[in-house]
Amino acid sequence: MNDVLCALGHVASLQSLTSRGISSGQLRRSVTTGRIQRLRRGVYGCGHLDERIARAAAIGGALTCVSVLRAHGVWAGHSLRLHIQLPPTSSATPDPTARFHWALPRFGLRIPGEATPLQSLWQALHCLDEENAIAAMESAMWTGFLRPEQIRQLAVHAPRRLHDGIRRIVANSGSGNETIVRLRLERAGFTVVAQGHVPGMGHQDLVVDDCVGIDVDGRAWHEGDDRFATDRDRDVQAEGLGRHSLRIRTAHIFQTWPHTLAVIERAVADARRDRERRHGRVLVKLGDPF
Ligand SMILES: [Zn+2]
Ligand SMILES: [Zn+2]
Incomplete structure (x- = not known):
């Protein structure tokens, strides 16, 4: 019984369960023992069903938008409000703590449960502000939640306000924080390369104007001693190449950004000056008369 569900x-609906050979007696027994739960008339869920999906199913909807992205480890901005997709025929009473969406049939209908990945991201593009929407698109690609051709399909239908950001999408941004910092720096006039290579040491999250490396923390895999050691090794290697490194965390992006930007501007200006000075020394050596 539970295997089927x-x-x-x-x-699942009662109809899909009975079509797979589940009898009403089996269903009743499983509900009594708590292995499955009745969510609403004709809709059943496992006892271990995600509480948010159960809540959406109880009013005849499905989890969607940023709620689905977050459940799959895709960047979804910062709001923790529940986003629920309803079928066009729904007469559910609006719940002020949730945000409701009407499904666009073109991107697949899946009720109850979770909306399709395409439907979820399409809705999130309308719910999120520009930088978070672009971060969600890059994150969906990076995590494999959607394929690049599906992202292209969504881009065609994206709101106009996202078109500039969509033109600047890259396939190798490792986190939402990283995307947001890159977009903000590009808007400030810098040239930013995602996953800039540091010879012998892999990559730095962002390389700004080819002279300052930035690693953006706030990701689960930055924790732990091994990662700590690798990060520090890379800092030393990057510094040895004359590339100054900054390590910024989530609060620097979302709470003190003007100060963070000023620090990056200063670091880039200093690095450029250092580079010019080095070039100056080389030229003096080559110019024999001195
Ligand atoms: Zn289950
Ligand atoms: Zn939404």
């Missing part, structure tokens, strides 16, 4: 995505 799990295979259906942990939530």
Whole structure:
């Protein structure tokens, strides 16, 4: 019984369960023992069903938008409000703590449960501001939540306000924080390369004007001693190449950005001056008369 329901995505209509040979007696027994739960008339979920999906199913909807992205480890901005997709025929009473969406059939309808990945990201592009929407698109690609051709398909239907950001999308941004810092720096006039190579040491998250490397913390895999050691090794290697390194964390991006930007501007200006000075010394050596 539970195997069938799990295979259906942990939530299913009575119709799909009976079509797979589940009898009403089996269903009743499983509800009594708590292995499955009745979410609303004709809709059942596993006992271990995600509480947010259960809440959406109870009012005849499906989890969607940023709520689905977040559940799959895709960048979804900062709001923790529940986003629920309703079928066009729904008469659900609006719940002020949730945000409701009407499904666009073109991107697939999947009710109950979770909206399709395409539907979820399409809705998120309308809910999120520009930098978070672009970060969600890059994150969806990076995590494999959607394929590049699906991202291109969404780009065609994206709101106009996102067109400039969409033109600057890269496929190798390692986190939402990283995308947002890159977009802000590009807007400030810098040339920024995502995942800039440091010979012998892999990559730095961002390389600004080819002279300052930035690693953007706030990702789970930055924790732990091994990662700490690798990061520090790379800082030393980058510095040895004459590339100054900064390490910034989430609060520097979302709480004290003007100060962070000023620090980056200063670091880039200093690095440029250093580079010019070095070039100056080389030229003096080559120019024999001195
Ligand atoms: Zn299950
Ligand atoms: Zn939404």
